Amino acid sequence: MALPCPERNDCQICTYTPFVEVSMTVLPLNVPTRDRILDLAEELIQRYGYNGFSYDDIARSISIRKPSIHYHFATKAELGAAVAHRYTERFANTLQTITDTQKTAHSQLQAYIELFAQTYRRDRRLCLCGMLGAEAEALPQGMRGEIYQFFLINQEWLACVLRRGKEDGEFFCAESPESPESRALLFVASLEGAMVLGRGLEASNLVEEVGLALLADLTKR
Amino acid sequence: MALPCPERNDCQICTYTPFVEVSMTVLPLNVPTRDRILDLAEELIQRYGYNGFSYDDIARSISIRKPSIHYHFATKAELGAAVAHRYTERFANTLQTITDTQKTAHSQLQAYIELFAQTYRRDRRLCLCGMLGAEAEALPQGMRGEIYQFFLINQEWLACVLRRGKEDGEFFCAESPESPESRALLFVASLEGAMVLGRGLEASNLVEEVGLALLADLTKR
């Protein structure tokens, strides 16, 4: 797909141009091509979706030819799966770090919410797996397992934190009959949805707003 | 885009075929072509996204030639905007009906949740504007206004119901400092997100589960 022209987003005629430079500000030099492809594909999926970018978009952005991408990732489906896998793995590591560094369940959840808020603040990017979840039906089979894993890991981690928070008397939520798993689901869903709404309403602080309400509810009876 | 083959979704080789028949079971006979195009485009966007279908997909599904679609909708952007506009308008009417027929704020919210649950139960379709919200950055300018309207209408209606529910003593939520608008946002976001998670986790009752938790929180202090 030809990406929208960032310089003239208000121009009706020039809404689409065949190519757009993508932000490369944070990329250090001497990064292996394979990683640069992954990084860019990740950004493009978060911004435009899996069906919203092409090999050519990537090729132009990192100044190599299109077939060179096929050398690293034989098919687009393979690239997509690799991006999703790396994203999920990195996310799981971050959750582990949160568990290790934040003492209370409340501060762990705060850090969790901040992950989503941070992502959205970067050019209003969506959670990669949120975007892919929405597109799931139009995705190659191989990618769906990765998305499934992402949400499962999130739910399990959150349920664990919520359970501990309840045991420690921090929260009153998740009382029977509600399960921590169910509350965990609401937590992820709300944050994913907040990003979608943020884009739709062209708002910049929706994730934070929703996160605050989410935390507040945990201390209610 | 070539749509995925529904009969052999597990087949790696045949993941993509150039064409797939789309469900036409509910369409009565003698529906004007223009409406059939709109109906099908709506279904395709909800299932695969705006960048996930082509004029040719529609043409084949309703057995006309592709240029005939251009006669009714000159550009794909025009078609997309028309679909979103009709969807939002229909949704607004439904909200009015809910207001007119359901007495308590609680039952109005229940009916609201059921709208999302119903949509998802139909082949796991996403809310049209949820899908488009996620894709927003890759969408032609003309469509974004329609998406904005959808979420605004939802937020305003919900805030209104929540305010009334609080006045009538049905709810304890939305106490200061939290505004009904903020709680309304959480409400929509959670339901939109639940649909995305439902797809990601390949679950069928997530919208209902999230809706239940959402309602339960309203009666907490």
Add this chain to the structure above:
DNA sequence: GCTAGCCTATCTACTAGTAGGTAGGTAACA
């Protein structure tokens, strides 16, 4: 009642451009 003129809705045949992907070659290097 006939007909000229217009409108609607469709068609076939086409365009330029983009999609993912392949074949085969090359230069650097261990």
Add this chain to the structure above:
DNA sequence: TGTTACCTACCTACTAGTAGATAGGCTAGC
């Protein structure tokens, strides 16, 4: 000498969109 990481040149299929023709229906004027 084989491997790695790229390249040029190409392919087929699909993309949105256009040009021009046509068949049938409606209506005003004679």
